[in-house]
Amino acid sequence: MTHTRIAGTGSYLPARVLSNEELSRTVDTSDEWIVSRTGIRQRHVAAEGELTSDLALNAARQALQAAGIEASQLDLIVVATTTPDMIFPSTACILQAKLGARAGAAAFDVQAVCSGFVYALTTADALMRTGDYRHALVVGAEVYSRILDWQDRSTCVLFGDGAGALVLSRSDSPGILGAKLHADGRYTGILSVPGSVRNGKVCGSPFLEMDGNAVFKLAVKVLGELVDETLAAHGMARGELDWLIPHQANIRIIQATARRLGMSMEKVIVTVDRHANTSAASIPLALDLAVRDGRIRRGQSILMQGVGGGFTWGAVLARL
Numbered sequence: 001m002t003h004t005r006i007a008g009t010g011s012y013l014p015a016r017v018l019s020n021e022e023l024s025r026t027v028d029t030s031d032e033w034i035v036s037r038t039g040i041r042q043r044h045v046a047a048e049g050e051l052t053s054d055l056a057l058n059a060a061r062q063a064l065q066a067a068g069i070e071a072s073q074l075d076l077i078v079v080a081t082t083t084p085d086m087i088f089p090s091t092a093c094i095l096q097a098k099l100g101a102r103a104g105a106a107a108f109d110v111q112a113v114c115s116g117f118v119y120a121l122t123t124a125d126a127l128m129r130t131g132d133y134r135h136a137l138v139v140g141a142e143v144y145s146r147i148l149d150w151q152d153r154s155t156c157v158l159f160g161d162g163a164g165a166l167v168l169s170r171s172d173s174p175g176i177l178g179a180k181l182h183a184d185g186r187y188t189g190i191l192s193v194p195g196s197v198r199n200g201k202v203c204g205s206p207f208l209e210m211d212g213n214a215v216f217k218l219a220v221k222v223l224g225e226l227v228d229e230t231l232a233a234h235g236m237a238r239g240e241l242d243w244l245i246p247h248q249a250n251i252r253i254i255q256a257t258a259r260r261l262g263m264s265m266e267k268v269i270v271t272v273d274r275h276a277n278t279s280a281a282s283i284p285l286a287l288d289l290a291v292r293d294g295r296i297r298r299g300q301s302i303l304m305q306g307v308g309g310g311f312t313w314g315a316v317l318a319r320l
Contacts, residue, residue, distance in 0.1 A: 004128045005175025006320055007069065007135075008167045010062025011288035012055050013044040013275065020157070029153045039251025043160025043276035045145045051085045053094040055163035056141035059284070060099060067167035069135050071099040076136035077107040078124045080116030080280035082309075083143045084109060087197070095139065106133075112183075113191070114247050114308025116140060116280030117164070118316050121304070122179040124168055125316075139165040140280035147193050149207040158250070159208070160276035164284025177301075177317040180230045182222070187311035190214040219253050222313045224260035226305055230315045238262065242300040243290070247307055248272040248282035269295070279308065296320055 019042045020031035034040055046055065056079060064071060077099075079092040092107035101107075106127075112119040117140035124136045141163035148156045168176070195206040223246065231238060238261060246254050248271050258268050271286045278285060283304045290296040298320050305315035 002129050003171045003174045003176070004125050004168045005171035005173070006166050006318060007169040008063045008065070008067025009165065009284065009288040009291050010059045010064070010066060011162070011164045011285045012058035012062070013162045014046045014050060014055065016045045016047060017042050018045050023157060027151055027153045027156060029157055034157045037252070038158060039272050040157065040276045041273045044162055046143045046161040050143070052081050052083050052141045052143050053085050053091050053098060055143065055161065056091065056095050056139045056165065057098045059141065059163035059165040060095065060137055060139055062288070063137065063165040063167045067169065069167055069169070071101040073135050074101045074137050075105050075133040076124060076127060077101060077105060078110060078120045078136065078138050080110045080112065080120035080140045081142055082111060082113050082116065082279055083147060091141070112308065112312045113310055114249065114277070114279045114282065115306035115310070115312040115314050116308070117283045118179065118304055118306045118314040119181060119312070121176070121316050122181055122314065125176040125179070128168060128170065134170050136168040137165060138168060139163060140282070140284045142279040142281045144208070144279060147206065147208050152207070154212060155208050155210055158277050160278050162275055162278040162281045162285050164281050164288055166284055166287065175318055175320070177234050177319060178230070179314060179316045180226060180233065181314035183310050183312045185310065187218060190218070190311065191309035216250070216253060218311060219249065219307045220256045220260070223253070223257045223305055223307055226313060226315045227257070227261055227303060230303060230317050234317055236301070236317070240301065241267070241303055243267055243269060243296055243302045245269045245283055245286050245290070245302055245304045247305065248275060248286060249277045249307070291320070
């Protein structure tokens, strides 16, 4: 039976760091207000002209190096993003060219907002199990700074830019153990960018809009249920899980999920204070950080879970 394993991880953050204090000079907020409600202390902002594919490229190169894989060996590239370089072609195809990856390898984008990375990872794993793919690159990359109203303190303080990547390779032993994916389109209105381009004009709002209270309540509910659902499907108890890597949206959501599960925060990877919410990039960014600082080691079990606009939510259970 064909299995897939995580062969390498990588990440990239734009050079510019925007602190809460700096942000408070242009919008009615404060460091205390932001930290107490979200846990966020700073975020990274892409430079003018720095594209989602550029962030993805840097993270991908790190992951390929860690895996000992050349770009020419990739058979599949899947990019999770809500902020593509352009309407089409896909950011994955643009990344394929920038990497110098093999022409003819499959490449496409997945759009599930903050759940995008777990959706993309699940898709890549399924294709590798059933198709003739040896190595796959899965990337979550976002430039949210360009879809924010920087005068709206209820949203602009929450998000940042960044990219995370991992390389999957075929293996004789299980690495990706399984996944659970869900969506409920009835909640479209609580988190969206409702604008569209028609006849050369932007119709509707091009900025992110969010009902924070509704998102918080739904996120805590579904994420708590999701952990038990995913573990039960693989006969694993909560105590057997080494690490939880949640989507980095808000420290209160992360803490509430951990309390509901009876998990110590020492077993939860948290980067929201440094990166803010980087949407599809948040899980692979957190994974790479914890792998590189030595907390997550080979053989340990990890559960990656995301929740975002759609409303979508999902989890991937893996053994590194």
